[in-house]
Amino acid sequence: MCVSPGRSLGVFVAVGVLYVMLACNGVSAITPGIHDATRRVLFISSYHPQFPTFSEQVRGLNSAFDGQNIELDIEFMDSKRLSTPEHYQRFYELLKGKLQALPSYELLIVGDDNALHFALERQAELFAATPIVFFGVNDARLAASLSGRSGVTGVVEAISMDDTVQLMRRLYGDKAPITVITDATTTGRNDLRSFIxxxxxxxxxNFRVLSLEQLSFGELYAELRAIPVSDPVLLISLFRDKSGATLEFQKSLSLIRNHLKAPLFHLWMHGIGQGILGGKVVSHFEQARVAANIGLRALKGERVGDIPVVTDSPNRYVFDYREMLRFDIGEDELPPDSVLLFRPVTLYQQHKALFWGVVLIVGFLALLVMLLIVSLRMRVRTQREVMKINVDLESKVKERTEQLEEKNTQLSLVQAIAQLGSFEYLPEQWSVCCNAEFCSMVGLPFEARSLSVETFMSFIHPSDRDELRNATERALKINQPFHGCLRTIRKDGSLCYFNYTSRPISHRDGRTSILGSVIDVTQLKEAESRFKEMANHDDLTGLANRRLLDELFTKAEHMARRCANEIVVLYCDLDKFKPINDQYGHDVGDAVLVAVAQRLRESFRESDTVARIGGDEFVVLLNGHCSKDQLHGIIHKTKHSLRGPIHIKNVSCNLDVSIGYAAYPGDGVCLDTLLNVADSRMYQEKQYS
Incomplete structure (x- = not known):
């Protein structure tokens, strides 16, 4: 199979799960279909699929290979966890057998130092005629020695050790000792030499080194607890201790943060956001992208030996804003152009356009009020003059009346153009006067512009009436403006959303009224609702996507924990789908997936969740206790519902499905763990079927 870059985060996460499954079965094929123009590329990773930088490396490769007809296979050395000669020998023998059995590769890409060492050692035997492109290599001397070598080139992972240490000195001074954490891995040793x-x-x-060559994880944690908060710590590598025990990066980082109260710096992007303050970091995405582009040049016929080794790494300063607050570090203390992650967005930044829109509206209303006041004063002055000069009375009144009518006409025209509704609440008359635009918004004829309060409130949504009534009474008491958002009911029964701004007005005769303006934001609310629906659902089937699945699992897990209940996860993988997709095309394939999604919906309760997490992979969350017999019955029923023929465009498609399951909390307490267990059981069923 082949894989192209995903259209959404849910698809990308599904691809990551697919890597884990295929890693246990050998070469991972990532592209969807092989044709005559397809070029075969092998990527040997020094890591395993869950290694924190692996997904960024694959994303970088795919960003360059997308649309280039590349069939990318992946082999995992897993050298961060298993570094014995016996493991390397087993990997060599397995890879050798695959290379003999599979079609040859036109390009070899290797990631990190261990994969490069392996490729160089076995080049004559396994890759004699295959161009080799490396990236993520820390051994700068070795990389430089390969420049100009026949058949080998690549990208050096040039860490910014000097800049990061200088930054630590600027922030904490020369008197604070720097503590370095490292281990016995190849990367750890090379980077420690760079630091020293x-x-x-x-x-x-003024520094000291805590190396897992001499320490166990437990001894390291004891050392970390003794470091004061004023002494910076630099994390280089933390995978294997002196006893050979290994930890995943996220696990080891979590344990470090549990025992360390001092600021923690890093030289790579992964980990920032999980307790690391920051540093000048390496981008594994960019490393892989540049290496992939070099590989494309080789595939187009350019000699690899003529392509120089890239020694400049595009690193940048990146910091976790939350850690900056924790350690009282100001933005002015950081280098220019630093990237600050997790910095909160102010309310003004979120609603800048709306803020200035409201300012303009309020300013416009203030101008209208001023014009009205000026007009009233002119009329009073005119009336006083008319009392003295009776002869000019009719002409003066007519002139002023025409001026006022013209202004009112202009005002109505401006409001109509701006679609700005206005109203005036008269407490003494228990009535509300509305302009034509407001009447149009709620579906009333303009003749109904003077309404009783009861009639006016009948157009307000019942849930919002008390809020408007309380806000109005409070404004009249304290003589302060107020604003908000209301739902109104049109005459045809449909809902509208209005933003309103109102303020009390005191008249000379002692009366008080409330003037207000409204603007229709229904389309904005509908757009927000559509965006939320698109963000949480698969755009093809309408099922929940991985993001919504995570949210619903979290809620279900909280409920299950409170009620001592269970959650069952079903992992469904369609069999025989790929031949249908290849034979009849993506249109038929998509229609089949839609039909499968509908059958899955009909097979489960409304309280259960059906989600699509990959091309032909679905997940079902079952809430509540489920015995083994009940579970097998559900699985049997689901398989039976999906085995019936699906008719699409005069094509009859027969599918089968493999289903694995996992139960919370017996098989795990987090969704990723449950998916892995269910995926493994599904895969076992697929093998035995």
């Missing part, structure tokens, strides 16, 4: 070389050149001896 820089400190020696700087004549800075």
């Amino acid at each position: 070389h820089f400190m020696t050149r700087s004549q800075d001896r």
Whole structure:
């Protein structure tokens, strides 16, 4: 199979799960269909699929390979967890057998130092005629020595050790000792040498090294607890201790943060956002993208030996804003152009356009009020003059009346153009006067512009009436403006959303009224609702996507924990779908997926959740206790519902489905763990069927 870059985050996460499944079965094929122009590329990763930088590396490769007819296969050395000669020998023998059995590759890409060392050692035997492109390599000397070598080139992972250490010194001074955490991995040793070389050149001896070559994880945590908050710590590598025990990066980082109260710096992007303050970091996405582009040049016929090794790494300063607050670090203390993650967005930044729109509306209303006041004063002055000069009375009144009518006409025209409704609430008369635009908004004829309060409130949504009534009474008491958002009911029964701004007005005769303006924001609310629907559902089938699945599982897990209940996860993978997709095309394939989704909906309760997390992969969350017999019955019923023929465009498609299951909390307490268990059981069923 082949895979192209996903259209959404849910698809990308599904691809990551697919990597885990295929890693246990050998070469992972990522592209959807092989044709005559397809070029075969092998990527040997030093890591395993859950290694924190692996997904970014694959994303970088796919960003360059997308649309280039590349069939990318992946092999995992897993050298971060297993580094014995016996493991390397088993990997070599397995890969050798695959290379003999499979069609040859036109390009080899290797990630990290261990994969490069393996490729160079086995080049003559396994890759003699295959161009080799490396990236993520820390051994700068080795990489530089390969420049100009026949058949090998690539990208050096040039960490910004000097810049990061200098930043630590600027923030915490020369008197604060720098603690370095590393281990015995190849990357850890190379980067530790870079650190010591820089400190020696700087004549800075105020540092110490905590290496897992001499420490166990437990001993390391004891050392970390003793470090004061004023002493910075640099994390280089933390995967394997002196006893050979290994931890995943996220797990080891979590344990570090549990025992360390000092600021933690890093040289790579992964981990920032999980307790690391920051540093000048390496982008694994960019490393892989540049390497993939070099590989494309080789596939187009350019000699690899003529392509120089790329030694400049596009690193940048990245910091976690939450950690900055924790350690009282100001933005002015950081280098220019630093990227600050998780910095909160102010209310003004979120609604800048709306804020200035309201300011303009309020300003416009204030101008109208001023014009009305000026007009009233002119009329009073005119009346006083008319009392003295009776002869000019009719002409003066007519002139002023025409002026006022013209202004009112202009005002109505401006309101109509701006679609700005207005109203005046008269408490003493228990009535509301509305302009034509407001009447149009709620579906009333303009003749009904003077309404009783009861009639006016009948157009307000029942849930919002008390809010408007209380806000009005409070404004009259304290003589302060108020604003908000209301739902109104049109005459045809449909709902509208209005933003309103109102303020009390005191008249000379002692009366008080409330003037207000409204603007229709129904389309904006509908757009927000559509966006939320699109963000949480699969655009093809309408089922929940991975994002919504995570949210619903979290809610179900809280409820299950409170009620001592269970959650069952079903992992469904369609069999025989790929031949249908290949034979009849994506239109028929998509229609089949829609039909499958509908059958799954009909097979489960409304309280259960059916989600699509991949091309032909579906997940079902079952809430509540479920015995083994009941579970097998549900699985049997689901398989039976999907095995019936699906008729699409005069094509009859017969499918089968493999289903694995996992139960909370017996098989795990987080969704990823449950999916992995269900996926494994589904895969076992697929093998035995």
